[in-house]
Amino acid sequence: MRKVVIAGNWKMNKTLAEASDFMDAVIPKAPGGNTEAIVCAPFVHLPALVEKAKGSNVKVAAQNMHFEESGAYTGEVSPVMLTDIGVTHVVIGHSERREYFAETDESVNQKTKAAFAHGLTPIVCVGETLEQREANETMDVVGNQVKKALAGLSDEQVTQTIVAYEPIWAIGTGKTASSEDANEVCAKTRKVIAEITSQGIADQVVIQYGGSVKPANIDELLAQSDIDGALVGGASLEPESFVQLVEAGTK
Numbered sequence: 001m002r003k004v005v006i007a008g009n010w011k012m013n014k015t016l017a018e019a020s021d022f023m024d025a026v027i028p029k030a031p032g033g034n035t036e037a038i039v040c041a042p043f044v045h046l047p048a049l050v051e052k053a054k055g056s057n058v059k060v061a062a063q064n065m066h067f068e069e070s071g072a073y074t075g076e077v078s079p080v081m082l083t084d085i086g087v088t089h090v091v092i093g094h095s096e097r098r099e100y101f102a103e104t105d106e107s108v109n110q111k112t113k114a115a116f117a118h119g120l121t122p123i124v125c126v127g128e129t130l131e132q133r134e135a136n137e138t139m140d141v142v143g144n145q146v147k148k149a150l151a152g153l154s155d156e157q158v159t160q161t162i163v164a165y166e167p168i169w170a171i172g173t174g175k176t177a178s179s180e181d182a183n184e185v186c187a188k189t190r191k192v193i194a195e196i197t198s199q200g201i202a203d204q205v206v207i208q209y210g211g212s213v214k215p216a217n218i219d220e221l222l223a224q225s226d227i228d229g230a231l232v233g234g235a236s237l238e239p240e241s242f243v244q245l246v247e248a249g250t251k
């Protein structure tokens with residue numbers, strides 16, 4: 001049975017005090033078991049959050065990383081630095097990185113491989129624009145992103161990869177994809193993974209949905225056959241809301 005992974009992506013939000021207060025409120029209520037709670041925070045907060053999360057059911061993720069171990073890459077953070085401070089997961093290829101910071105399918109693949117090389121679990125983001133959806137290109141786009149992101153990984157690494165389907169037109173807009181539409185893309189994404197590995201491997205992959213997920217709609221999304229969790233932005237910023245999202249994964 002696949003675990004349920006609820007990840008809160010804070011994006012560029014919170015002071016250190018707010019981040020610490022968030023963890024103090026969430027950690028006592030994180031259920032554990034088959035539901036995994038992940039906080040994806042800005043780099044500056046990661047050491048403090050990792051310290052707070054020690055011994056708890058909450059994992060800490062970075063929101064990006066470089067694929068090189070070190071070098072002349074001003075402003076970047078390497079996988080070595082993340083594992084050195086105890087980070088366990090890393091979001092790769094978020095649509096905002098693709099849009100604003102020239103992230104490509106090729107760099108997503110390099111970063112995904114580098115994550116595994118350093119013992120980090122990647123949360124690989126894929127998703128289409130509204131124009132691509134309206135042109136019926138969703139699965140061409142998402143399928144291509146998935147294939148390129150996972151290229152060169154071992155079967156074991158594929159099973160460990162978390163894929164986050166985030167239709168770009170649903171991010172931060174309040175327009176959540178219908179659970180049926182979201183599940184259709186997640187199911188077809190699993191089919192693509194089966195084509196490049198095997199059905200047995202694909203059936204183990206955690207596929208999240210992201211895009212205006214909130215406590216009011218997460219139950220319906222998690223009830224779908226091929227949605228194994230959520231990557232949540234706005235609704236993950238408040239502790240009470242994030243706890244409700246994680247608790248939905250235990251139902």
Ligand SMILES: O=C[C@H](O)COP(=O)(O)O
Pocket residue numbers: 009094166170171172173174210211212213231232233234235
């Ligand atoms: O990483 C999270 C996604 O971008 C979704 O953000 P949102 O929940 O604010 O729509």
